Amino acid sequence: GYENFVTVNGATVLGEQGNLRRNERNLMWNLDPYLQTTWQLTDKLSLDAGMRFSSVYFDSNDYYIVGKNGDDSGSASYHKWLPAASLKYAVNDGWNVYTSAGRGFETPTINELSYRDNGAAGLNFALQPSTSTTVEVGSKNRVGNGLFTAALFQTDTDNEIVVDQSGGGRTTYKNAGETRRRGLELSLDQQFAADWRLKMAWTYLEATYRTNVCGVNDCRDNRMPGIARNMGYASFGYAPEDGWYAGADVRYMSDIQADDQNDAKAPTWTTVGLNTGYKLHVRQNWLLDIWGRVDNLFDRDYVGSVIVNEGNGRYFEPAPGRNYGVGVNLSYSFQ
Template identity: 40%
Template sequence: MIHPTLRPCFYLPLALLGTATSQAAPIQLPTQTVLGASDDTHELTLPLARSTLFLDQQPATSLGANLSESLQRVPGLLALNRQNYAQDVQISSRGFGARAQFGVRGVRLLQDGIPLTMPDGQGQPGLFDLDNLYRIEVLRGPLSSLYGNASGGIIQGFSSEGSYFPTLENRSAVGSDGLWRSRFKYGAQHGDLNVAANLSRLETDGYRDHSDTRRDMANLRLGWDIDDASSLTLLFNALDQPDTQDPLGLTAAALDADRQQAVAQAELFDTRKSIRHQQLGANYQRRLANDDEITVMVYGGERDVQQFLAFTGNSLYSGGGVIELDRRFGGSELGWQRDTELFNLPVTLAAGLSWDYQGEGRKGFVNQFGRKGNLQRDEFNRVESREAYLISTWQLAPRWSLTAGARYSKVKFDSDDSYFTDGQDDSGSVRYDQTSPALGLSYQWTPEISLYGAIGKGFETPTFQELAYRPSGSGLNFDLQPSKADNAEVGFKLRRAQTQVDVALFYTRVDDEIVTGEPQLNTDRSTYANAGKSTRQGIELSIQQQLSNSLSGYLAYTWLDARFDRYQSSTGDDLAGNRLPGVPRHSLYAELAWQPTDGFSTALEMQSLSQRYANDTNSADAPGYAAFNWRASYRQQLGHWQLEPFARIDNLTDREYIGSLIVNGAGTRYYEPAPERNWLLGVAVQYRWQ
């Protein structure tokens, strides 16, 4: 049954569907268009760091199941496969989000204009429809704050339309550790209706013990051009991931003894997570007679989670060792855009209103060594976000352009406690208000070179998961405050036929940095607190070079110095000057690709990270490493058929290294090791009717 608050989110798309008559145009919300989220010629003059990955131009040599496969080549961004599907990919941008022990924090996720980040700021990268994305854009810098509750940047995916002629494709792969994935994809133009749909299943035993996973996904995109001035796109996504085992992080001693083991608590309490997620969204666009463009976006869905943690949770205020979340969510955005003149200067204006809602029933039960026991917590939590934005891009002179904007956000958290056995009513609410202004100036030095500078303010609210527990006692931790960031950036861009260069220098000062606090009393559950101040400064560099007709090279390098300026821990230790945990000082991705013919391609990849600290005290760390990977594929057309076998070997030198860290992990269980040398073999088979 649809939650009453969400009914308009479902009824409006269905009402709009009744008017649709032809193929859909690419989805562009006004905010995204002004900030360059389109295949346009103005990217060179945008005053922000922007990386664009065209997935349809990349050989099919990866599993296609994890966002980290593509994002590892983006400077400033850390996208790590945790080898743990119970906790998803770990993503941080310029240090924001590195503390996240699951999901994504500090980086906003969107697909086709529809948020994959909840209004409290928690994002789910596993929801991206990677099988149908043709483009991923990553925005970093001060102007990304115009998207709302995120300080690190934006990751947005854009789906491709189905092919004109009916096309059916299967792509299957097998690999190390019992890995298997198969995907069926269909696309076609049926009269006025464009269809793109896919189904996939992934199964793996996992690199470590107690890591069995099965993940099923279904995605559907329907598009129409209603007439010459309007279009509509409808998207549906579903995920089913039952009983995904969680091996937990390893201590240093356990890592030395057996890097593939699961800790004893994982087996004892049968730690695991089950997820069911369904989401429906619609985008409607119309160009008016005066060339104004109106956009209406609505979405809604439900997400059910059951998670077994590594403790009983039977003490008075612990809230249980089995967590059940029953979430209903939805939202809408109304946007307007106009190209006009003000003060005799060409200007693009965009404005909009957005509303997002998340209602979640949270229950906690005793974990009776892998079985659900007595009720320990029962509450209903709501978060509602209301936002308004205004953005303008001015052409001040033939070579000068100015982008300025502001976004006002009001985020309210409410909790209704229904568990009174502990003798307390822990109901309560808190509201956060923030205005995020940003300003950027770009100078096009030559037709191929531009320089820019930008400043802005960003903010990041706590998520409900971070508010959920106090170090002692029960109820939400309403003392936790949002972090606020002052951002500055200057950059250089070069675009030539054979060469593309991007350089960005950035500085960020954060007040009330949200950090992992002390574990909850009598449990291993993390709580969160505000540190004093922190600073991030660094350089991002990317170079793409066509070396010859068949040989190309790519390099992405980041130097990042991220430190606490003022921070006294809960134990009274002065941590000022310490490095932010989980953030490497140096990161490098390099690639040399060879494509001697239209069908065959191969490449050598290298990814390197320097030392990363595992906790705020900097007393534990993961050493730096460099890992090399190889890939190859061969595409052949045989009439209506297309075959593409592919292979890859990761970690060619069979090096032992730490893939990801659980920052400030309970019980010093910080380490999530990466596999030694591992392989993947697969084939894509396509048939097209024409």
């Protein structure tokens, strides 16, 4: 890493590569041996189960040791047993219901370890992995020429890794105690009259803090920033295997909180896209697909992403306006 400026005749020139400020080699690797098995308990009832032992190792070698900037080298390792199981019951040939449960394990990434809060030197080895327990019940049912799925889920997480501070291009992270995500997912993929296809999906997700991560200003039960409560998608189009195809899609996102205090949020948005193209089978195994699409058809202004807990209150990043894309895909099928 370098300073983003140089000094010329006593004047500061921004946007130029300056003096070296950071030089290090970071290595992260993991080893995950696992066992899994399936039992057909009856003609209609089956059980899938598995166990994984996850080990993640991180090592940093600091080569920038100048003056008061000392050696910030270090290493860390994380280990966890992760069981999972799912029980499925086939009501008939086209309909099954299931329940599943499992443990999850998320270690800090290199970026999350890179900085400590308040500008302190060295890597953030105080950051611990988060562990989660997820329970889900659901159903998958074939309806005509399509598939309808529904799922209810809940995930409880300890030591959730969340944004602590963000400012000046640097983001630091912390463990947030306990969090909970619970919600519902619905989807439909339906084919009509051979080549007409409808896809619909909706997710409701309630993600909240279960412990106070904000110090004096208690934010227990607040919504977690950066996560929408409702997300929807629908598309409809003509999609034959050969020749012209075309379609339209609609995307919906509800408001997103931008900070732990829930004092700022990005508003709800909906966008529309159109696509068309031509598929041509060349000889027997080659497929040529020439396509084009337009996104954000009505040129709506909306927030594309948020910078969580940005120190200066500059939380929001704009999404592109109306934009276009064209492309060519060439694929080969082995038979």
